Amino acid sequence: MIYLEPKTFNKVPLSVLDLAPINEGSCPGQAFKNSAELAQHVEKLGFNRFWLAEHHNMPGIGSSATSVLIGHIAGSTERIRVGSGGVMLPNHAPLVIAEQFGTLEALYPGRIDLGLGRAPGSDQATAYALRRTLHSSGDEFPQLVEELENFFSNHPKGRVQAYPGTGLNVPIWLLGSSGFSAQLAALKGLPFSFASHFAPDFTMQALQLYHQNFKPSAALDAPYAMVGVNVIAADTQERAEWLATSSQQQMFALMRGMPTTFQPPIDKLEDVWTDREIAIFREKLDTESMIVGTPDVVRDKLQTFINKTRADEVIVNSQIFHQEDRLHSYEIVAEMME
Template identity: 60%
Template structure:
């Protein structure tokens, strides 16, 4: 009993944030998606969630957050307290000066509420990456140089001949995001907070956290390691309902595995009626059991508590998608109720 109470206390003291993939549901459009995202953001803001992040993806019919900075402004303008940011901006797709100016503008519009999360992947397929890149020669290996360049544009101490206006001298937290050890090592060496996509690369989660924590070097930005882990959560009033709702996300992942991404589909009673057994088995192998949470309030509480106790994460960011907007809101509300 004492251990259970200790675990529950740690869970309640762990900040919970939201990653919104801005799903465009089947039969819907981007305009409706952005309205739903704002409605969700306003609710989780009132419920005490810590951050609301949006991710850069391209050439994906079911994801509406490709122009990430614009959507961040949309969400920040309609909320009051919650921090809003990118989870993340795929820096190799952009000139660092442009990102420094964009986020300098966002911070100037919404002081003290903007986060800049940076990733090194293109967030798209190779063909789309070629269409996005400012040069055709960047493969992500120059990511450390791009991060340093971006920071220099906003630093009053750096001796570059170009500065970001707005952006110069503003205190905008920069996070490095990753699903391998690369960004873990880089964020540790630069004394930055680190966010790991546990739901994308569960097999590397502990290795990446260990790398980050063991190699962390304090900086003027951060005096000790801070790691935020991404998990997928589909919560409903019963385990059965949650499992049914989760089939929308599973269909999205299965379609992506087929190389045929589409809009976010309604849930189905039986995935086996739509996908081959081998495809479903491959999906389950690729999913980390501990970072994919589906169930009733009590089930989610047990899963989240166990996950936080296992990882000692400083923060959790949940991705909780459902086809029906009210079901999606309810999923976040259940997590909020666990925190209260």
């Protein structure tokens, strides 16, 4: 089978961020089947990457064992790059991550990305359950990244080496929702991905820090920034906004400290949400990082988003309850590609 180069939106590659949502009334097994179907779908549509995010203790997110799920998705597809968006490195020993992603690269050569974050992706109790200590913090992130890079080098230092892992070319990305990882990615000359889809207020500041402080490296000659955006597209504005209530319910549940399975859309907001929550929902619909609407609306807002951020690549998160609507949303985005 011959594959063309990934299609782009005005020369900017588009990728997919997936959380393997576990729907109300469904189960993790079905969530993984849906994610595999989505990955196959967007691969055919010409998307560049399919990334999965590490979250814990959240009943509506199935991508907690991120490296395992990456293997499942890579095995279900043929061309699209598959990776982590991201692995929360402070939760793990760098050697374990090197071995896991070394294994993935050996199984699916040239298709694996390793995106690294410094947040726990969970609450304090869950962080302790993962790490068995609360003494570690994000401040150790630079040292953890350096240790991980050493395990992948052709001539690793120290007595312990990663098998598989040593000498393998697994691209490392740094992920962030603030300026910390932006500056670290710049100093190390690594590609950077900013989580604008949930931290839009810090997007421009972080990207500016990255571009201004970038130092060329063996990995990159020039800065390369991928920016996250929420897109919920449908044939009518009314349906798109209705579908968007599922992701908004997920956000409100997290704000209340009561995460749930991924909920179906709701018809009457006033029957479920407070006036303040409805106001927040309406405000979110107007933000640049939450694009909800018809093909024309999505096209215009996505172009504005790219023009403002000067993103080298955009990663699209579409949290949609019904699988057929989720697939169709990405079809609408793909129709805009060259």
